[in-house]
Amino acid sequence: MVWTVTVPDVFWKFSTSLLALVLLVTGVAGEVVWSQHAREREVDLTAGGWADRAEPPVSRSLDRTSAPLAGRTVVIDPGHQLGNHNYPRKINRLVPAGGFKKPCNTTGTATRGGYPEATMAWRVSRLLRARLTDLGARVVLTRTSNRQDRWGPCVDERGRAGNKIPADLKISLHGDGNTASGARGFHVIAPTDRARWTHDIYKSSRRLALRERAALRAAGVPVANYIAGGDGLDFRSDLGTLNLSDVPTVMVELGNMRNPRDAHRMTTRKGRATYAKALTRGVRAFLG
Known part of the structure; x- marks a missing residue:
């Protein structure tokens, strides 16, 4: 016998939204951690070696x-x-x-x-x-x-x-x-x-x-x-x-x-x- 369970639409929408939120937060956190790691190493991973990508901020009044x-x-x-x-x-x-x-x-x-x-x-x-x-x-x-x-x-x-x-x-x-x-x-x-x-x-x-x-x-x-x-x-x-x-x-x-x-x-x-x-x-x- 096969049992069939019907999940209410409201619960399904809530679950998928919660999952999306968790993935978003963990993804952002990963980006932040990786970016911080790259800044600490100060290596431009796109160019190889010790090249630089970003300029330091210059305030221009x-x-x-x-x-x-x-x-x-x-x-x-x-x-x-x-x-x-x-x-x-x-x-x-x-x-x-x-x-x-x-x-x-x-x-x-x-x-x-x-x-x-x-x-x-x-x-x-x-x-x-x-x-x-x-x-x-x-x-x-x-x-x-x-x-x-x-x-x-x-x-x-x-x-x-x-x-x-x-x-x-x-x-x-x-x-x-x-x-x-x-x-x-x-x-x-x-x-x-x-x-x-x-x-x-x-x-x-x-x-x-x-x-x-x-x-x-x-x-x-x-x-x-x-x-x-x-x-x-x-x-x-x-x-x-x-x-x-x-x-x-x-x-x-x-x-x-x-x-x-x-x-x-x-x-x-x-x-x-x-x-x-x-x-x-x-x-x-x-x-x-």
Whole structure:
């Protein structure tokens, strides 16, 4: 004998609605958990590697003419490019670097865990751009992506960035790869006095270096313990990014990526925010 059970329409509709609600809630929860997991890992799963999808928020008020940095232009140079290692012939070709030639670019370094310098510089640069934009500045980046299928730009293009605008200053952001035991900390590199190349900007660049050093120190970032002098300043004549600039410029090695403590700061949102806040204070101090 077969028993037939008739389920009332009302009960059936209620059951299916409840099931749909449960599936919806669990689905949303899964999306939230997965999205949070992806954010914590900070990996762009659609592009592979350490590329980025989203820009940090930039608040844009209707009237920013009275903002502290209104009318100012800042160039930010995020060191290297994530895909440089995929284009060895392109990045190894020689380009002008200020009276001599150097390779177009390099691959950059990485933490011991594989977090690339290019990605660290890119993420700090975007945070810095957001802060400066909020203060009224016009901000120009020397590269606008962080992708495995891109390379460059070369050091000569980076060096000349901002010359024709003209910008008020330029900051190039990097991470060091020193393998000496215990080597850690930031240092700021400024150009030396070179006739025909940096004579017109070396003094103002030194002032910018001093402002950025003071701001990073005040933020609790340790000064490099492996650079001669031990004061967090370095002056070099061999960098095309500095030699070809006609505006005050510095290169900031934010830390040693091979050092665990520096690497922790560079690979966390809180650490990168610390860098961006300090660099912003340095820019404001320099521009008065």
